[in-house]
Amino acid sequence: MVTLKIDGQKVTVRKLSTILDAVRKLDIPIPTLCHHPELSPFGGCRLCLVEINGSPKPVASCTTFARNGMDVTTTSPRLEKLRKTTLELILSDHPKDCMVCERAGDCKLQELAYFYGIRENRFGGEQRVYEKKDNNPFIARDMEKCILCGQCVRICDEIQGVGAIDFAYRGLRTKICPPFENDLNCEFCGQCVAVCPTGALTGKMWDQKGRQNFKEVDTVCPYCGCGCNITLHIWRNEVRRVSSKEETLNEGWLCAKGRFGYGFIHSPDRLKKPLIRTAPKDISAFPIHQTNPPLPPFTKGGRGGIHPSSFSLHPLSSFKEVSWDEAFDYIANRLKQIKENYGPDAIGGLSSARCTSEENYLFQKFFRAVIGTNNIDHCARY
Amino acid sequence: MFGSGAMTNSIPEIENHDIIFVIGSNTTETHPIIGLKMKKAVRRGAELIVADPRKIDLVRFSSVWLQQRPGTDVALLNSIMHVIVKEDLIDKKFIMERTEGFASFKESLLAYTPEEGERITGVSREDIIKAAFLYGNAVRPGIYYTMGITQHTHGTENVYAIANLALMTGNLGRESTGVNPLRGQNNVQGATDMGCIPDFYLGYQKVTMPGIRQKFEKAWGIHLSDTPGLTATEMTRAALEGKIKALYIMGENPVLSDPDMNHTIQALKKLDFLVVQDIFPTETAELADVILPAACFAEKDGTFTNTARMVQRVRKAVEPPGDAKEDSLIIVELAKRFGVDMTYDIIEDVFREAGNLWPALAGINYRRIAKNGLQWPCPTHDHPGTPYLFKGAFPRGKATFTAVQFRPSDELPDHEYPFLLSTGRHLFHYHTGSMTRRVDPINRVSPCAYIEIHPEDAQTLNVREGDAVRVSSRRGTIEIMVLVSGRPAKGVVFIPFHYREAAANVLTNTALDPISKIPELKACAVRIERVETSPK
Numbered sequence A: 001m002v003t004l005k006i007d008g009q010k011v012t013v014r015k016l017s018t019i020l021d022a023v024r025k026l027d028i029p030i031p032t033l034c035h036h037p038e039l040s041p042f043g044g045c046r047l048c049l050v051e052i053n054g055s056p057k058p059v060a061s062c063t064t065f066a067r068n069g070m071d072v073t074t075t076s077p078r079l080e081k082l083r084k085t086t087l088e089l090i091l092s093d094h095p096k097d098c099m100v101c102e103r104a105g106d107c108k109l110q111e112l113a114y115f116y117g118i119r120e121n122r123f124g125g126e127q128r129v130y131e132k133k134d135n136n137p138f139i140a141r142d143m144e145k146c147i148l149c150g151q152c153v154r155i156c157d158e159i160q161g162v163g164a165i166d167f168a169y170r171g172l173r174t175k176i177c178p179p180f181e182n183d184l185n186c187e188f189c190g191q192c193v194a195v196c197p198t199g200a201l202t203g204k205m206w207d208q209k210g211r212q213n214f215k216e217v218d219t220v221c222p223y224c225g226c227g228c229n230i231t232l233h234i235w236r237n238e239v240r241r242v243s244s245k246e247e248t249l250n251e252g253w254l255c256a257k258g259r260f261g262y263g264f265i266h267s268p269d270r271l272k273k274p275l276i277r278t279a280p281k282d283i284s285a286f287p288i289h290q291t292n293p294p295l296p297p298f299t300k301g302g303r304g305g306i307h308p309s310s311f312s313l314h315p316l317s318s319f320k321e322v323s324w325d326e327a328f329d330y331i332a333n334r335l336k337q338i339k340e341n342y343g344p345d346a347i348g349g350l351s352s353a354r355c356t357s358e359e360n361y362l363f364q365k366f367f368r369a370v371i372g373t374n375n376i377d378h379c380a381r382y
Numbered sequence B: 001m002f003g004s005g006a007m008t009n010s011i012p013e014i015e016n017h018d019i020i021f022v023i024g025s026n027t028t029e030t031h032p033i034i035g036l037k038m039k040k041a042v043r044r045g046a047e048l049i050v051a052d053p054r055k056i057d058l059v060r061f062s063s064v065w066l067q068q069r070p071g072t073d074v075a076l077l078n079s080i081m082h083v084i085v086k087e088d089l090i091d092k093k094f095i096m097e098r099t100e101g102f103a104s105f106k107e108s109l110l111a112y113t114p115e116e117g118e119r120i121t122g123v124s125r126e127d128i129i130k131a132a133f134l135y136g137n138a139v140r141p142g143i144y145y146t147m148g149i150t151q152h153t154h155g156t157e158n159v160y161a162i163a164n165l166a167l168m169t170g171n172l173g174r175e176s177t178g179v180n181p182l183r184g185q186n187n188v189q190g191a192t193d194m195g196c197i198p199d200f201y202l203g204y205q206k207v208t209m210p211g212i213r214q215k216f217e218k219a220w221g222i223h224l225s226d227t228p229g230l231t232a233t234e235m236t237r238a239a240l241e242g243k244i245k246a247l248y249i250m251g252e253n254p255v256l257s258d259p260d261m262n263h264t265i266q267a268l269k270k271l272d273f274l275v276v277q278d279i280f281p282t283e284t285a286e287l288a289d290v291i292l293p294a295a296c297f298a299e300k301d302g303t304f305t306n307t308a309r310m311v312q313r314v315r316k317a318v319e320p321p322g323d324a325k326e327d328s329l330i331i332v333e334l335a336k337r338f339g340v341d342m343t344y345d346i347i348e349d350v351f352r353e354a355g356n357l358w359p360a361l362a363g364i365n366y367r368r369i370a371k372n373g374l375q376w377p378c379p380t381h382d383h384p385g386t387p388y389l390f391k392g393a394f395p396r397g398k399a400t401f402t403a404v405q406f407r408p409s410d411e412l413p414d415h416e417y418p419f420l421l422s423t424g425r426h427l428f429h430y431h432t433g434s435m436t437r438r439v440d441p442i443n444r445v446s447p448c449a450y451i452e453i454h455p456e457d458a459q460t461l462n463v464r465e466g467d468a469v470r471v472s473s474r475r476g477t478i479e480i481m482v483l484v485s486g487r488p489a490k491g492v493v494f495i496p497f498h499y500r501e502a503a504a505n506v507l508t509n510t511a512l513d514p515i516s517k518i519p520e521l522k523a524c525a526v527r528i529e530r531v532e533t534s535p536k
């Protein structure tokens, strides 16, 4: 254990903690742009500077270990001036389009510019221009807005273990990109989007779908069995974004399905009315010998994709829409008939690992108690 | 065996393992976030043993990769255990105090020398020994498996072998130490817990056990059947035989997910009456007499139980489209038509009713899981939940060793069908694709089905990446695009089963594991031919 003093307050932290860890423990706000608690320290943005009594130059608190007896100051006119200058430099070639930027309101850089009152920029320099070549359907990269904090590079390498992007070039031309400046071709987990402090990385499907004033609802991801906690961002009865909070079981990490796979909720293919069959089953016979046209997938430069409706049935061709009452009466009558003629064990129920536990409970109770059979199962076996 | 099918540890415990043994689970693609925790453990110094016929992504992070031939897991595990016994890496105290049947079980391992293991599995004896030492010497090891273990005609034996391995080394009932089957669907754990399995009521209370039925009869106020029910795969068979006349399918798509699609379709067509309740017009719904529109996860309140037994809150965020209704309301309404009142005021009442009938849930209510979930067993309102199982004791007292012998898969490659086909999921799509294939961006990255073929096999077949091939088994034929890949071994091919236009399950075998009734989806024999004119 190490004990040190920060802004006059004593604090004890574990060995190998950084000064920043100690500062955070005391809940003292100091700005950071490149630090992430789960990632290796980087020390790139220089905003987390602190003064240590006895050493002449300020140091980056995120890369300096706390030592016994240190006396640290986190704010002083000199530090604030240094921070402001650093920010001015970062902002000098930053596009000034906050009003239409996806990240506005949730942007660390914007927040700091506001805090330090940066309006005019004394360094007004040359603007970087990068060609946009994002063919991928998930992640929009606006590299003019990149501040080179490297969080995306580190998260992709250290957490995701993929390493799809890295720093390239040097000096003013430094940028972050996939090898050979190709388009992103990765697992599209979107972890990089989640940690990006500015509008450089955003979700493509978020575009103009709203930034704030969402109703947020915490729930659980509907895909695999990990049970990741997700937050749905709702606008007018529509899920417009999915995110995940850091203090969750999944530490805020998601996969492509969880983060970007919510479009099915509002798919035009959703069933909206009870349907009763009108044509005999042979008409909608399912083609058994099928072919799979080898469309060039997106990753090979092709457009790819099959329109969803091209592979769903057209319900109305062999079904008619009915009211719920009609559907319930019809089902009840048919099931009662079958039960009478063949006994309850001629009826079976398949429940769903996609539905809630409560629904599963009711479903098995319906079969065991109402129909009177133990023929009830679900797809645990596939 | 020692208990029910659930993870014995919790997800946060993963990062503290010192050895992780992944067998038959492509974790980073099927359970990406659990995959992240494994990678985190490796970063913190854990060593990873991967046993998989394919060079899955986790292999990059592993200390040893055991590329066993599909269907030879028992031989692989037995030979690892042979080495553990021989090197005396067993936990004698644990074996004595908490297990029974070790002596005769030990005998059964004698034949499985590393050499014999190598002969059957194709994994080198050095790697078998290395894996045995890694696992045998571990302090906090975890075993992870999924359908790669269970979807075999000898799936139950595979699971027994894994249990034996953990028991003989005493690697159960401690933090970050245990056996963890990863469940594939968001709420497959919940559906099983809630008794949507033919032989058990909720909470794994056996239908045929004396007193249990009476307990439920009393609680539900209705007479219950004492005939054990059929499993899903048995129901399909019974439908073909005309014994099952009506099926009610809620939120499943067996046409694509079950083995031998022709067989499934025939069975469903033979029914007098089929109800399908779903959010999309699935391939199964095409065969229905009535289709009912259901609400999806974002349109209802309730709970999901994740693969680590954690009960978590699902919340309604939007209204369902059109006249679609929550599944629970549909069931209640239908029950009314039968003169049975299943109505509830709020959905939590249903959860409470379940908690009254299964003590493991009794301590959980919606208020307690408002922010973070709780892991069952959680018997009382001040119980903190159970992150890991079997601390100090097994529910049945002592755990038993079950000796298992290697048995080949039901269908092996032969002259006519020379390739071994394995099926599974990949990262971007989910299960039968009824959801993900309707998410435009996902469909753009992963638009069409493919068959993974080893480069040498591709050469022999004279096919290149992007070519179309015709793949046939004894049950059917599909045409599909070739992906030349070093992931499968020579002679083994892989097809993801998400795609209806080239459905892997046209090919698969319906042979079942005699105990679990799980079909052998992970191994069947196929023939591959080049298609001369590429299909339109």
Ligand code: FES
Binding pocket: A031, A032, A033, A034, A035, A042, A043, A044, A045, A046, A047, A048, A049, A060, A061, A062, A063
């Ligand atoms: S946060 Fe310390 S240098 Fe960026």
